[in-house]
Amino acid sequence: MKEYKALINGEFINNGEWLEVLDPFKNEVAGKVTALKAEDIEHAFKSARAAQESWEKTDLVKRIELLHNFRNVLLKNKDEIAAVMTSEISKSLKDSLTEVVRTVELIDFTLEEAKRMEPLSMTGEGMGAKNKIGIFSRVAKGVILAISPFNYPFNLALAKIVPALVMGNTVVFKPATAGSLVGALIGELSIQANFPKGIFNVVTGRGREIGDIITTNKEIDMISFTGSVSIGNNIKEKGSSKDLVLELGGKDPALVLDDLDLHNYAKQIVDGAFGYSGQRCTAIKRVITTNKIADKLVPLLIDNINKLTVGSPYENKDITPVIDQKSADFIKGLVDDAKTKKAKILVGNKFEKNLIWPTLIDNVTLDMKVAWEEPFGPILPIIRIEDINEMIKISNDSNFGLQASVFCKDISLAIQVSKKIKTGTVNINGKSQRGPDCFPFLGIKDSGQGVQGVKESLISMTRYHGIVINY
Template sequence: MKITSIINGVEQTESNGETMAVRNPFTGELVAEMQLADEAQMEEAIENSVKAFNNTMKMMPAHERADILLRAAQLLEDKKEDFARVVAIEAGKPIKHSRAEIQRSIQVIRFSSELSKHMTGEVLPMDAALRGDQRMGMVKRVPMGVIGAITPFNFPLNLSLHKIAPAIAAGNTVIFKPAEKTPVSAYMLTKLFHEAGLPDGVLNLVLSTGKVAGSTLVPHKKVPKITFTGSLTVGKIIRDTAGFKKVTMELGSNSPNIVFEDAEIDDAVERLVNAAFGYSGQVCVSAQRIYVQEEVYDEFLMKYKEATEQLKIGDPLDEETDFGPMIDEDAAERIQEWVEEAREQGATIETGGERKGTIVYPTIITNVKKEMKVVTEEAFAPIVTVMPFRTEDEAIENTNDSIYGLQAGVFTKDISRAYRVADKLEMGGVWINEASVYRQDNYPYGGVKLSGLGREGVKYAIEEMTELKFIGVRL
């Protein structure tokens, strides 16, 4: 299978000759050959997006945008098994988790369809100010223009749609630059939107390297906004390159979870196994740090280890598989080195710690020091550290001792303590009696500190992809 960029609704058959292989992370088999776009094609896509915005989207009424999105959601519903299989093959995500991603993706498009018809403004009481009598003031939201959407491999459909669907709902056009590891689902998604009736040029797919996007898309004067999900390293480069344009970035994390002595231990264990090892830990809010109160530490660790060792590891296309490969062997080798480094520094590997090709077995690490890499940096891998604590203040201090602040989980039956701790945690979001990994698509999602800028979640993404415009009238 050969896939290409799609600009103005046309697949780009002319090539500079550079291609990239897309391989199944589990088997190593070739999934597709991707024809890479160069700077000239990126420039063409941007110019085309500007024209589509000025000639099409600016005049398209909200009900038409809503109908297109609704048709896209229905088409994705009809093709959900095809998309789930592609995500499983190109990303290595177990098929049951891939299906769950598709269902969330359908929901994101439907949310966007609904909210496209509710971009309300307000009428201001101008006479509240001196000299304001006999005047009327109105505030409305207007689309920004071309949105540059740079998306990751770990949720190749859902995280792409968290950028694309709100952008369309708000009346913008989109340059869609997906991760090099997972371009097939992006190619299928772009074709699906065209099938749903999205006019040519509104969604331009550019299959390029990060270097091309960084040199052409990010600093381009005709692209007023970049929305990016990915690593802290790349995020810093984008922030430095973007200049004065608006930027939304969801970056790294090493998400903490606190288990107090009165928590439902069995429930916490079940949720935190999924939180640490779902999709091999390649989730932005994957549980990497678990702090457990001393009174229940031994019980929790014993049950946690038992539950982890029951995960079924294997082929992502197997219906029973809980846990599959990492995205590639380089990622697997990197985290194996981290584990060995922690072991050499005195940590205990309670289970896992081994690698077979792209599979890193689910790994629980104890007896860690807070300065160890497995505690302080983002692993983005199937490893988790479990650490005891004595007091509530100690748990809060340890949790906040991080450059990251995306999302956390707190397990306790004491509602007063739950709210008290949640208020003190330096996080973009806190879940009570739920793991840090849980995310719905209709609340503001994003981090503080070095975990990012701005918020996603359909309503909040639309707000970040529009500008407030004031219109005043002297009566």
């Protein structure tokens, strides 16, 4: 078991207090991180503020060079990062390594895009203002608070950290408790990359003790948060004076409108529903289709689900334990509620502590919790509706609005339906997913606010500064 220390102003902090992080599969301590106190948090933000002006004045080319060195350090240590990730969130070793490599590619794209954040120049002649030239440049907002979730502790951390730093901001980074080992390891690797003191700070500890202290600090200029709806809403309420980008939950529907390519539809749906045991905000969380189509689709879904392996992340199984027992109990409650209300459990419904076999639930009705609540686990409900307009209505009646999928070979109909679905993104003939990382990524309603993606993150972490030349 390794101890990982918080990082503040270029120094590792050991205050004698530790927070243990459990291995969800082995149910033993995977490692521990520094449990910071209020005074430590204040020190982190003041360090970030003190370093920000000098960092922003550093030439863009030099900032890019430093972050490219950081990228190289991350890639060199990819196997260690993946191993630590697997130990604390039960993501398979194969998928953990994929996340690391994918993130390195994201960093490359971000650094290239930063070079193209060129000033906007314009004249006032269109408004009758002659002899004026305006030059409007993107400048840093200041101190960014980046908060990452447990399910993608590397990718969704660096997707915030790198855009912030390359544009001249400084960062205070708070990983989720499960994910803190990876988060603190990122801090260690930043020291290997010779980051200047104060530009990147990693704060760890018990959320119930320091959560509000972190999100309400007066030094914050912007918060970029990925996590639960409840915490996101709390940040909105208490940090409302800050610029916010929030990525929260989802109840992503898959609408199957024809039976012309059901083998492909079934594969896409199962991949989308059960990847990383369904612990993805963009996971397909309900299938909505007609009785006629469902009768043909369900056997294909079962065939694909039965091919999924269940067990240890260290053996690269497809379905691994959900993050903790509380999550498993919540998921079981959704299944039990559906079963009590006469839904049909077609496959799965097997629980061993927090390991849940992939579960397919048919004949789900709108009075069942699983029709509306986000399980964040490997269960998939099927809702049978005969009318397309009613399918759209059910999709839109959710308090979430992240993504959706429409499966239909009639592209005209698919586009018409997609335009009526109230989500950030609709995928036609493909599973819902975050990537590719260069695409804008957003949710509406309880799924969040603001836009992420490479260029969009660079924009959100900067503001215009204008100079008008009169001649």
